Amino acid sequence: MTKALQLFSEIKQSGALEVSLREVAVPEPAAGQVLVRMQAAPINPSDMWPLFGPAEMREAKLSDDGMALRAPVLQSWLGAMKSRWDQALPVGNEGAGVVEKAGKGAEHLVGKTVAVMGGSCYAQYCCVPMHSCLPHQEGITPREAASSFVNPLTALGMVETMRMEGHTALVHTAAASNLGQMLNRICIEDKVPLVNVVRKPEQAELLKAQGAQYVVDSSQASYRKDLYAAIAATGATLAFDATGGGELASDILATMEAYLSRDIKGLNTYGSDTYKQVYLYGALDVSPTILRRAYGMSWGVGGWLLPRFIAKVGMERAVQLQQRVAKNIKTTFASQFTEEITLKDMLKPEVIKRYTEKKTGTKFLVNPTL
Secondary structure, three states: OOOEEEEEHHHHHOEEEEEEEEEEEOOOOOOOOOEEEEEEEEEHHHHHHHHHHOOOOOHOOOOOOEEEEEEEEEEHHHHHHHHOOOOOOEEOOOEEEEEEEOOOOOHHHHEEEEEEOOOOOOOOEEEEEEHHHEEEEOOOHHHOOOOOHHHHHHHHHHHHHOOOOHOOEEEEEOOOOHHHHHHHHHHHHHOEEEEEEEEEHHHHHHHHHOOOEEEEEOOOOHHHHHHHHHHHOOOOOOOEEEEEEOOHHHHHHHHHHHHHHHOOOOOOOOOOOOEEEEEEEEOOOEEEEOOOOOOOOEEEEEOOHHHHHOOOOOOOHHHHHHHHHHOOOOOOOOOOOOEEEEEOOOOOOHHHHOOOOOOOOOEEEOOOOO
């Protein structure tokens, strides 16, 4: 039986994390399944928790053979990890490769480059249902197709959510990220007003060079004034916050309310009637989310997740969005990778430090064939 390498993450009840590269049997695809030889898989922020959980990575040690990484789990978090105790779980939210074999009903995909979303993409082979694959046009490489799901569908989902909930413009934080740049391109194409919030002047310049009309730099003394001006110009009442912690969500809600209440006279106990919403979809800032109540009574803060969005819009609409991604994978939905690493590299503490730094303009690609 053919063997191949696959990455697993395990949190032990004893309080240790083990991320290991193991040999597994390459399965035969059943009816409706395909066997994909994986050639490219991006490292996304959403992969960090499945990989490392609440481990203290500064104390991580690599085994002598380089096939396993071990680190202590923060004791305050161990109980919350009970559902994961002593289970070696596959990791890797998305990737791309070429279909080598197919079960009955999926034979038409053999030889095609497909993107895969399945939670086990840090591997040399993936066996998945054919509906978990996005076939790409002839000539598209697995490297180009590797980031076909997480960032593209998240960005499209933000615009789709805006329309579904009756808003007409967006605010997005950490806007110079790979996803943020993609959202900017979508909004330019779809003529959706977008307020991009960044934290460095060079990030602001990057987005402006890509055609962004409204860019607010939170490091500037004029930050609050600039945010008000951008929200006033766009009328944005919906925001997606990648930071999660701190006061940014509160700042955005308060600024929206300040604009919406600008012409109210007399007693204004409850603020404007217009509903304002901030969705937290990331955790770049792991500190508590602080809300300072200066935005009336018509508001909401909640979580936003791609799988739940897809379940909400239904498979037919999700397929339409995926087809848009496949059609424009080299333009609107293109991802740039700054470093290519191997499966074994993923376990090296010095490499982990680099791909977990959350630096703008840095994106890692795993090549399981190396």
